[in-house]
Amino acid sequence: MTPAALSLEGVSCTFAARDGAPGFTAVRDVTLAVEAGEFVSVVGPTGCGKSTLLNMAAGLLAPSSGHVRAFGEPLAGLNRRAGYMFQAESLMPWRTALGNVMAGLSFRGAGEADARALAMQWLQRVGLAAFGDRYPHQLSGGMRKRVSLAQMLVLDPDIILMDEPFSALDIQTRQLMENEVLALWQGLSTTNAAMAEPAGARSAAPEQAGLGPSGAASAPSRAVRKAVLFITHDLDEAIAMSDRVVILSAGPASRVVGEFRIDLARPRDVAEVRSDPRFVELHKAIWDVLREQVLAGYQQQLAKA
Amino acid sequence: MWRFIKPGRRNLRAWQLVLLALLFLAWHVLTVPGLVPHFLFSDDNQAAFFFGQPLKVLDRIGHWFFVDADIYRHLAVTLWETVLAFGIGTVLGLGMGLWLALSPLAAAILDPYIKAMNAMPRVILAPIFAVWFGLGVASKVALGVTLVFFIVFFNVYQGVKEVSPVILANARMLGANRRQLLRHVYLPSATSWVFSSLHTSVGLAFVGAVVGEYLGSAQGVGYLILQAEGSFDIDTVMAGIVVLTVFALVLDAIVGRVEKALMKWQPQAGESEKV
Numbered sequence: 100m101t102p103a104a105l106s107l108e109g110v111s112c113t114f115a116a117r118d119g120a121p122g123f124t125a126v127r128d129v130t131l132a133v134e135a136g137e138f139v140s141v142v143g144p145t146g147c148g149k150s151t152l153l154n155m156a157a158g159l160l161a162p163s164s165g166h167v168r169a170f171g172e173p174l175a176g177l178n179r180r181a182g183y184m185f186q187a188e189s190l191m192p193w194r195t196a197l198g199n200v201m202a203g204l205s206f207r208g209a210g211e212a213d214a215r216a217l218a219m220q221w222l223q224r225v226g227l228a229a230f231g232d233r234y235p236h237q238l239s240g241g242m243r244k245r246v247s248l249a250q251m252l253v254l255d256p257d258i259i260l261m262d263e264p265f266s267a268l269d270i271q272t273r274q275l276m277e278n279e280v281l282a283l284w285q286g287l288s289t290t291n292a293a294m295a296e297p298a299g300a301r302s303a304a305p306e307q308a309g310l311g312p313s314g315a316a317s318a319p320s321r322a323v324r325k326a327v328l329f330i331t332h333d334l335d336e337a338i339a340m341s342d343r344v345v346i347l348s349a350g351p352a353s354r355v356v357g358e359f360r361i362d363l364a365r366p367r368d369v370a371e372v373r374s375d376p377r378f379v380e381l382h383k384a385i386w387d388v389l390r391e392q393v394l395a396g397y398q399q400q401l402a403k404a
Numbered sequence: 405m406w407r408f409i410k411p412g413r414r415n416l417r418a419w420q421l422v423l424l425a426l427l428f429l430a431w432h433v434l435t436v437p438g439l440v441p442h443f444l445f446s447d448d449n450q451a452a453f454f455f456g457q458p459l460k461v462l463d464r465i466g467h468w469f470f471v472d473a474d475i476y477r478h479l480a481v482t483l484w485e486t487v488l489a490f491g492i493g494t495v496l497g498l499g500m501g502l503w504l505a506l507s508p509l510a511a512a513i514l515d516p517y518i519k520a521m522n523a524m525p526r527v528i529l530a531p532i533f534a535v536w537f538g539l540g541v542a543s544k545v546a547l548g549v550t551l552v553f554f555i556v557f558f559n560v561y562q563g564v565k566e567v568s569p570v571i572l573a574n575a576r577m578l579g580a581n582r583r584q585l586l587r588h589v590y591l592p593s594a595t596s597w598v599f600s601s602l603h604t605s606v607g608l609a610f611v612g613a614v615v616g617e618y619l620g621s622a623q624g625v626g627y628l629i630l631q632a633e634g635s636f637d638i639d640t641v642m643a644g645i646v647v648l649t650v651f652a653l654v655l656d657a658i659v660g661r662v663e664k665a666l667m668k669w670q671p672q673a674g675e676s677e678k679v
């Protein structure tokens with residue numbers, strides 16, 4: 100059996116407090132696996148440690164206990180097979196859109212010309228071919244998110260981590276972006292072979308990323324879709340996009356309290372799928388579990404205030 | 405008629421020039437002996453003795469630049485000192501700021517010393533520098549460096565400390581190693597802070613050069629002023645001050661240009677773009 104693309108095994112995370120006070124436990128004993136090609140969303144009330152979970156998956160944060168594995172291998176430091184799309188602005192403001200998309204490639208040692216060509220291709224794919232020479236402050240919020248998306252996908256990661264990437268966008272832009280992400284994600288699988296053709300540099304990037312023999316070994320599995328771990332507080336978004344929705348309890352010390360398989364047909368349109376009777380059914384079932392947690396989280400916030 | 409003269413955005417420059425002319429006129433009227441009866445001094449000539457006369461000052465400047473053409477050498481020396489002090493101070497401040505911001509332990513150890521050196525009135529070091537480096541260019545540069553260094557240092561230190569953690573995490577996820585982080589994240593972020601302090605630091609480099617010259621030198625505009633002062637030649641002192649002021653304005657304008665060219669990635673308030 101092939102190992103999951105990403106697995107969190109009984110991870111807990113406790114943040115040390117300053118003056119000897121007991122630390123703050125964000126998540127406790129969470130076990131979660133994302134298969135290769137699977138799109139998993141994590142929903143939960145605010146402050147339940149969703150981002151903490153993602154940071155541990157990325158290797159930006161070491162779990163206090165438990166293990167994180169990427170394709171069966173325990174993480175040491177950063178998760179080199181993952182791309183991360185942040186909630187906040189993450190583009191380098193001193194680089195143009197094109198420069199930002201090129202950044203990862205040049206960090207990993209790709210040649211200037213190759214990186215430029217590949218980055219241009221990806222800017223085209225997210226609809227920003229004409230905006231390559233703009234600086235982030237000259238782009239709209241939605242455009243900046245597209246650049247971030249291209250910046251991550253140009254590196255061809257096997258695992259995609261997204262932390263409420265569209266929460267700052269207005270609802271129309273947001274639905275557009277959601278559909279685009281789904282299309283790219285599905286396109287990545289079906290046209291994978293075709294896409295590998297145009298850029299010789301394409302193969303250079305993952306090799307530079309330190310994917311040793313194991314990366315080569317998983318070559319057959321590269322035909323499948325990328326694994327996605329998507330964090331959101333928006334249940335509609337989670338159901339519309341995912342194969343599976345995982346519910347976290349209210350913090351502190353969040354744990355997994357529910358898991359639902361979303362058996363809606365793909366490809367989906369995130370706006371249309373909402374009127375699907377199955378969607379409504381799933382939404383009700385998940386909301387029944389989530390509501391309790393949201394209320395609990397709200398009570399806690401009131402108590403603290 | 406009043407519609408055209410009324411101060412507004414349009415004729416700002418004209419009004420500034422009018423104000424300058426009025427200042428010179430007042431200066432002229434109040435200092436030329438015998439033009440108005442003396443009211444502050446006991447003698448018609450004293451006003452001119454203490455404040456100089458604008459026409460003589462202009463005449464002096466004209467001689468410096470056109471008739472004798474002997475000020476260029478002094479200006480070049482002062483400029484050279486300013487540029488050296490600015491360059492060395494900036495590089496040292498940048499390096500030190502990056503180092504201390506990235507190694508908190510060193511910063512903690514050096515903290516009281518940095519505070520002490522910053523609090524010290526550093527102009528007082530000028531005599532020591534004169535002893536160490538002689539009366540030539542080096543002692544002026546040293547003084548300028550001590551002034552520039554701290555401005556740049558504190559700005560870089562702050563700049564590195566305030567690098568957005570998200571941008572940093574993102575760069576790491578994109579595969580940047582420590583050196584690449586320094587080169588592509590910390591340094592650009594820090595330089596934006598350096599540029600925001602550029603006007604101040606160029607100004608201070610200039611102050612260092614002139615004060616150094618004034619305290620002891622054989623050339624430079626500060627030296628000209630020092631010499632004139634020795635012979636109570638107020639007109640020449642005033643002329644030196646005018647030249648220095650104009651020169652400082654020119655430097656500032658150049659800095660503004662450079663800043664605008666290099667910081668084009670930064671948003672400017674109310675900026676709109678022609679597509």
